[in-house]
Amino acid sequence: MTLPTMASRIPVVRARSWAVTRVVAGVLLVLLYVGASSGRWLRRTEAWPSAAAQDEISAYDHRFDGVKSLLPSRGVVGYVSDPLSPEAAAQPGDTTALRHFRRYLLAQYALAPRLLVESTRPEFVIGNFARDIPPSDPGLQVVRDFGNGVVLYRRLQP
Amino acid sequence: MIVALALSCLVPAITGTLLLRLWWPSRVMVPWWLLLALGAGFGMGLASVLLCFYVLGFGPTPAFPFFETALAGLVAVLAFKLNQTRLTGSGTPSGRPSSRLLLLLGLVFLLTTAAAAGAFLSIMRQQPHGGWDAWMNWGLRARMLFRGGDAWQNAFSSTFPWSHPDYPLLVPSLVVRAWLYAGRETLLGPALVAMSFTFGTVYLLTAALATLRSTSQGLLAGIVLLSTPFFILHGTSLYADVPLAFFFLATMICLELDARHRTVTVRFGVLAGMAAGFAMWTKNEGILFTLAIAAGLVFAGMTEAETRWHRRLRALAIGLIPMLLLVIGFKAAFAPPNDLLSTLSVDRTLGRLADPERYLMVLREYARHISSFGANRFGSAVWVLLAYVLLVGVSRSRLQGSSFVRAGSTAMVLLLAGHFMVFVSMAHELPRLLDSSLDRLLLQLWPSALFLFFLVVRAPEEALVPAQRSLVGGTAG
Numbered sequence: 001m002t003l004p005t006m007a008s009r010i011p012v013v014r015a016r017s018w019a020v021t022r023v024v025a026g027v028l029l030v031l032l033y034v035g036a037s038s039g040r041w042l043r044r045t046e047a048w049p050s051a052a053a054q055d056e057i058s059a060y061d062h063r064f065d066g067v068k069s070l071l072p073s074r075g076v077v078g079y080v081s082d083p084l085s086p087e088a089a090a091q092p093g094d095t096t097a098l099r100h101f102r103r104y105l106l107a108q109y110a111l112a113p114r115l116l117v118e119s120t121r122p123e124f125v126i127g128n129f130a131r132d133i134p135p136s137d138p139g140l141q142v143v144r145d146f147g148n149g150v151v152l153y154r155r156l157q158p
Numbered sequence: 159m160i161v162a163l164a165l166s167c168l169v170p171a172i173t174g175t176l177l178l179r180l181w182w183p184s185r186v187m188v189p190w191w192l193l194l195a196l197g198a199g200f201g202m203g204l205a206s207v208l209l210c211f212y213v214l215g216f217g218p219t220p221a222f223p224f225f226e227t228a229l230a231g232l233v234a235v236l237a238f239k240l241n242q243t244r245l246t247g248s249g250t251p252s253g254r255p256s257s258r259l260l261l262l263l264g265l266v267f268l269l270t271t272a273a274a275a276g277a278f279l280s281i282m283r284q285q286p287h288g289g290w291d292a293w294m295n296w297g298l299r300a301r302m303l304f305r306g307g308d309a310w311q312n313a314f315s316s317t318f319p320w321s322h323p324d325y326p327l328l329v330p331s332l333v334v335r336a337w338l339y340a341g342r343e344t345l346l347g348p349a350l351v352a353m354s355f356t357f358g359t360v361y362l363l364t365a366a367l368a369t370l371r372s373t374s375q376g377l378l379a380g381i382v383l384l385s386t387p388f389f390i391l392h393g394t395s396l397y398a399d400v401p402l403a404f405f406f407l408a409t410m411i412c413l414e415l416d417a418r419h420r421t422v423t424v425r426f427g428v429l430a431g432m433a434a435g436f437a438m439w440t441k442n443e444g445i446l447f448t449l450a451i452a453a454g455l456v457f458a459g460m461t462e463a464e465t466r467w468h469r470r471l472r473a474l475a476i477g478l479i480p481m482l483l484l485v486i487g488f489k490a491a492f493a494p495p496n497d498l499l500s501t502l503s504v505d506r507t508l509g510r511l512a513d514p515e516r517y518l519m520v521l522r523e524y525a526r527h528i529s530s531f532g533a534n535r536f537g538s539a540v541w542v543l544l545a546y547v548l549l550v551g552v553s554r555s556r557l558q559g560s561s562f563v564r565a566g567s568t569a570m571v572l573l574l575a576g577h578f579m580v581f582v583s584m585a586h587e588l589p590r591l592l593d594s595s596l597d598r599l600l601l602q603l604w605p606s607a608l609f610l611f612f613l614v615v616r617a618p619e620e621a622l623v624p625a626q627r628s629l630v631g632g633t634a635g
Contacts, residue, residue, distance in 0.1 A: 019621060019622050020622060022549045026546045026549035027259070029542055029545055029546055029549070030382060030542060033534065033537065033539065034381050034385040035536070036385075036534040036535045037274075037384075037534045039535075040387060040535070041270075041273035041274050041276060041277035042273050044276070044277035044280050045273065045279075048279075048280045049280070052286065054284075055284060057286075057287040058287065058345075061287075074309045101320075105293075105294050105321075108318060108321075112301040113301065113305040113307075113313070115315055115317045115318070116318075
């Protein structure tokens with residue numbers, strides 16, 4: 001190989017090695033990002049729970065298992081819960097009000113396809129209490145106290 | 159039960175693939191993996207629609223799986239009689255990657271898939287009902303439909319406006335399908351639907367880029383998506399954002415195919431319209447997406463002085479119309495008014511639009527959420543990809559020569575701008591809403607953004623060829 005030919009090849013070789021460096025750096029960068037996530041996925045996999053459906057929503061779902069058999073399979077059902085203070089009800093984003101709402105949503109989710117309305121007017125009314133069960137509406141009769149804060153009432157007169 | 163659940167996924171996946179094979183233009187060769195990835199998604203969308211019509215006619219009865227399987231059998235017979243599509247074993251690679259690089263990327267892809275799938279299953283086992291919105295909206299709707307018998311219409315009762323009964327039905331109807339196949343309600347049903355769409359999106363992105371660009375490019379995009387923490391975590395939440403992201407991506411891929419083959423067929427434009435229609439059937443955001451896509455096509459057509467954009471728009475509309483009619487029919491006949499829209503007042507909206515503080519706040523949050531999107535311990539996916547493109551460069555021909563790139567990127571910018579205005583004008587508790595929903599909106603676009611990104615960024619094997627100057631990244635092209 002003559003000297004001028006070698007000299008003309010040097011920029012090409014340099015360009016090629018610079019391209020290789022850049023591609024390797026780029027792919028390495030992506031692989032480092034991927035590695036960080038994969039480590040996270042492996043840690044999550046290691047935390048495999050010993051039993052399925054031990055979560056809060058499943059537990060809440062089961063709270064209403066007993067009451068379902070005594071309710072009509074569809075239609076509107078009343079719902080009462082722990083009384084909410086007017087201050088909490090008026091404050092958007094209040095944690096007490098949010099908890100109250102969440103309990104109602106979970107009861108509706110568990111008791112679907114019945115439609116739960118926050119009222120004591122329907123024939124059947126579900127009581128869903130976190131604390132002590134308060135005295136009921138005079139027009140309501142306790143059908144059964146299922147424990148764990150769940151009570152089924154029935155309206156005495158329509 | 160596991161076999162029945164597996165069938166609930168396989169039947170629509172196979173039917174969709176066979177139907178797509180029938181529809182595919184005979185002159186355009188297609189690798190089987192792309193046909194399967196797109197066809198399975200279309201099949202799931204069609205199965206959801208079929209379930210809704212079945213419930214409308216007969217209620218949620220246990221005979222549905224037999225009815226659907228019989229229809230699938232008919233499609234199979236038709237497909238084998240009429241099939242003309244030529245399948246290929248490979249795509250259209252734009253370069254020849256080194257076997258070592260391919261081996262490395264393939265291995266990383268498999269390991270990442272296994273790790274992400276393990277994490278997905280572990281999280282699903284810990285929270286099988288998904289996140290708050292999942293059981294409050296999608297799960298409740300599925301239960302109302304499945305358990306409701308003759309009174310399934312109660313699923314759209316206005317007694318629970320907080321559960322958004324006006325939301326479209328793709329996700330709940332697919333969950334009901336799974337339960338009908340299983341013969342009972344099981345938490346595996348929604349988990350299977352979520353897993354199908356989460357990993358189906360990864361597969362679709364990888365298959366599409368492997369076909370349209372190169373295998374290495376497809377694998378790189380796939381591992382980035384699998385490593386985006388929020389994508390996998392949100393997939394386990396059982397929300398509808400990941401299925402929506404799947405149909406956004408399918409629309410984009412069909413538009414790219416349309417741009418490549420527009421001189422010989424408009425069929426890919428029709429498919430893009432169908433995919434956008436399924437997005438509308440998944441979440442209300444699909445409506446804004448479809449408008450943005452149409453605007454993107456018009457913009458790309460006009461800036462290129464392209465004469466065929468009317469034809470492309472017409473093809474999109476033809477594909478869209480069936481699903482559009484279904485969405486309109488659902489909203490008119492069953493869905494109560496949207497709780498957000500029904501509480502809007504002109505005065506309040508104008509007041510919000512005139513408040514510069516709201517614009518600034520949304521802008522600030524956009525910048526913060528976009529720049530930190532997909533962050534893990536190493537850093538944000540956005541910064542990693544930005545550094546990557548600076549290193550390997552952009553393919554000038556892909557960037558300038560593809561009308562799809564212009565249409566797709568315009569649609570994405572318009573969609574973000576549309577959401578921006580929705581936040582400014584409609585959000586009641588703006589900081590809370592931005593915090594809870596902005597990442598989800600970005601997630602819906604993330605697979606499509608990765609598709610566009612890896613479509614225009616040079617593949618590693620291209621970047622190693624010192625043939626031309628790139629737009630970014632100096633010499634060596």
